[in-house]
Amino acid sequence: MTAIRITSRPLRGWKRARRWVLPLAGFVVIIVFIAPYLVMLLDALRPAGEVLSVPPTLFPKTWTPAAFAQVVTDPAFDNWLKTSLIVAISSTIIVILVAIPAAYFTARFTFRGRVAFLGLIVVTQMFAPTSLVVGIYREFYDLGLINTYGALILTDAAFNIAFGLWILQGFFAAIPKEIEEAASIDGSGRFGTMIRIMLPLTLPGVVTAVTFTFIAAWNEYVVALTLIQDDALKPLTVGISAYVTAYQQNWSQMFAASLIAIVPVVILFALIEKHLIGGMTAGAVK
């Protein structure tokens, strides 16, 4: 008893201090991680030329939302936004449609080739689109699909199956077998069981997979940079660089467009925060 009391005495002092030391340190961490994006916001709220004033100032001399107004009324921006939405939504739908049956089946049954299939999924994660980009370019070039939404949709879908599959597999496997057996006694086929009984129980997994795939497709850069040369068909990530070139430097517009692209996605990401790590590391090779 005495020994414990002695060691806990300095701890009591720390306990009192940590009530304000930890939140203070937390505040510093918050500043470190969002400071660059605050700089982005402050630059987006300046008139066009002010970003390039020398010396630069942290806060705008004139506060104006003009850059946001210019961007949302810019037809080029509307095209990029349209592409980003079409590509991200379509590839997310494809991923969900192909990953749900595959996840359900690999979670519930063993069969020859199961390990090979799961290994193939890991391979898609090791060969990021970046390292295969020349092959992807050649394939779509031969198919005449350069400058099409389809090429981006298929690539984004294929490389994002892994996360959707892993996260859904975990959710399917966690459902007790008895629930499924009861349903099959009632006469539901396997597919009916999956749709009517299992899928509603895995809804949080589906939401996580949908959100993650959408964000990954929304943020994709190198494949779009390579496969889309037509300005009107570029997604936001590639398109916005047109605001800052050798001929014009509209940093405030680029950052206004950037903020429109990242703020909704950051909020979505924060909502699925709890499930992210499980899904991303589930395929780790033992």
Place this chain on the structure above:
Amino acid sequence: MDIVTPGQVAARGRSRRHRRSPGTARIGEALLWLGPALILILGVVIYPAITLVATSFNRYSIIGLRLGPAGFQNYLNFLTSPDLGQVVWNTVVWVALVVALTILISLALAQFLSKEFFGRRFVRWAVIVPWASALVISSQLFRLMFDYYHGIINQLLTSVGIIHTPIDWLGDSRYIMPSMIAVGVFVSIPFTAYLFVAGLNAIPTDVYEAARIDGSSAWSTYRLITLPLLRPAILIGVVLNMIYVFNSFPINWILNGSNPGFGNDTLITYMYKLAFKSAQHDVGESAAAGIFNVLIILIAVGIYLRFVNWRQGDKA
């Protein structure tokens, strides 16, 4: 090699308790359920990989028309290129420093994020921001912040007296690599810290109770208990970061975008420039570089796993 998913872990636990073997299915039925995913992966991951190999053995014109077989000429051209040495060195420095710094900082940050305190939720949300933002957008942002004349970083450092004259962060060959590494670490920390928080949460609290009663100091508790139990998470963090950082494209592409030549490129951006930005637009040589890259990352990860005795550590 055995691939373990949370589903399987759960299923194994269950079958051990209930002595029930999981259902088996015929391969024909499996193909029906896995077919769509398989077709997509074969068509858009495996086929391009095969195309990449085929491309590396052919000659192409500047606009990408196939001129005929090239044998190993593309590989020879790539391996004897005078730029390759510098590019490989840049890649080694880039991957080693970004991964090492990311792991170290994330370990500390995860320790902090796993404590209970007022406002922790806001700190976690703030850490997510660089992770959720498109990498190319963060890169554009840092390009302006590092700018010689207009960048806030020079302004900040000169006003507090750390430097007296502005530094050309992205134009001076001494500073561009450290600048890119700083951005690489900044955007890699969130995922890694989250991974380590998950690892820390998996450590049972009674282990710490026991250590405290034994009178173990904070540092020795961390060194003797936390770190060994965190080992699997650290291994995964190192391997995934090695792959991500090696394959990283936008940071170098944007921050090094206005510098001529290949002096600051990594293998990935070098490969990309060979096909799409160099004077020759040599798709064949770029494909050979792509094959080289895939082999390099496989070998690097393999050596690392061997070095740390992945399997043994896992069993212990």
